Amino acid sequence: MDVSSMTIRDMRTALDERKISATELEGEYIANIKKYDDKLQSYITVTEELAMKQAEQAQKLIDDGKAMPLTGIPMAIKDNICTEGVKTTCASKMLENFVPVYNATVMEKLESQNIIMLGKTSMDEFAMGGSTQTSAFAKTKNPYDLNCVPGGSSGGSAAAVAGGLAPAALGSDTGGSIRQPSAFCGVTGIKPTYSRVSRYGLVAFASSLDQIGPIAKNSYDCAMILNAICGYDPHDGTSAKVNVPDFTEKLGQSVKGVKIALPKEFFGEGIDSEIKSAVLKAADEYKAMGAEIIECEMPSLKYAVPAYYLLACAEAASNLSRYDGIKYGHRTANAGSYEELIIKSRSEGFGDEVKRRILLGNYALSSGYYDAYYRKALALRQLIREEYAAIFEKCDVILTPTTPTVAYTPEMTSDPVQMYQADICTVTVNIAGLPAVSTTCGYNANGMPIGMSVIGKKFDEATVLQVSDAFEQGFTPVMPKL
């Protein structure tokens, strides 16, 4: 049985019908990792022994008829999600030897279903980047073209799923870090509504924007994982006390009558023409399925990237002040004084992009600049939310490209400003706290995947997934060959 092409849904059936065992599944994926990850570089840590133990436990539960939807399903976990007893590096020298003493809430939830953890995936350092090239340990490649980046920051998770080194993975998304790598690697990823999934145990980047979410082969698999990880958590003061529906329930339902809005600014200058036409072609397909296509406007989009970077970096500068070389994290060997210990530990432990963002955050928050930058960004956050609210008065979901270009070569990542501007299609969703899924809608002339995003109303992940699933039903993905 070729497990690398199986969806989680297929695996569940195969496990329950005893066509495959959890230990066989685990063994096949570990073998794939050993065979291909030298070139793909998607994992920082592979937890082979733990996976074997978890597979045996899961199989016992399956044999006893006590399987839950994810029991015996192998998964990879982004390396900024705390895993008790397993290194969580955030792809930074700063946390190179950090072993969490507790699990993130999402890990508690997944372990309560007896998943099999294959390992921890690479990412941009502290989730700051869109290429996974700022990782201190594994600069992941794109399975569709090893000369290209997988996107980021959850590039390891997306590449592992696309390359058949995990059937699904967890990522985190602060400004597009689940959706953009999903688009670059031809897989499906959803950023849930802000506060839908507990952030407890997620190493903080920008606390008002960060969300954990799944990356998988399709929307159905994402829905299955979302079912497991959502819900109120007393450990996260921002987690929402709202009902969690079965996210698979609306999948397969017709999109007839669903109103889909296309904001014209997302299809303007700077968006690659092949991407534009692939997303518009998808809109035509929705129309053919009976959906209603509406045109709309989002004038604030031109301010979205700077507003996002001002907010995110201001929060990052504050969040990252906890790394002092004393309680945990890298500690310099060359400090004479207390002050020097902190400065040298931080300067040695953080990479260039993290340092740039700390500087930008401090600039935006410092006296004399606060009103002009940080407060203005807060005002823009309100404007962006209002514009989304106005659009959602007329539609159920919004359809946009996920990225302005397909995956590029690592050399393209040397200009920070160019990299920041590449986030134009994803950041407004985080700023407004909305749910959005990215799924593949085509390939360019060179065979590189193109992603489209379906954005929904707050807490309406069910409709977002229904719409992306409807497209996937008529789409045949092309698997990469490693």
Place this chain on the structure above:
Amino acid sequence: MDLDMVKYLAELGKLEFSDEELVKTANEMTDIIDLMDTVKEIDITYDALKDNHNAYLNDLREDVPAPSMETAKVLQNAVNTNNCFVVPKVVEQSLSKGVVIKWTYLQ
């Protein structure tokens, strides 16, 4: 952005740069600030009252006494420990040389 501003921001962020890094960073930050300056083009004002609709945020738990994490676990990821976090001395020479200051509240 001039070098003095980069030095000031680095000081705020407890970071240090070599002279060469400082020049490179100043150039990069100049380009980044040019991009950030786009927000100055729009005339809008932040209204803190509008953010109150997110009432579920900061929903604090009731205070319930419970055991806290064991000391060994708290110290597990610290490099230098003596059943507490150890740091270089933080007082002037008036104390004996090599004195170890313990963060007693974390013991």
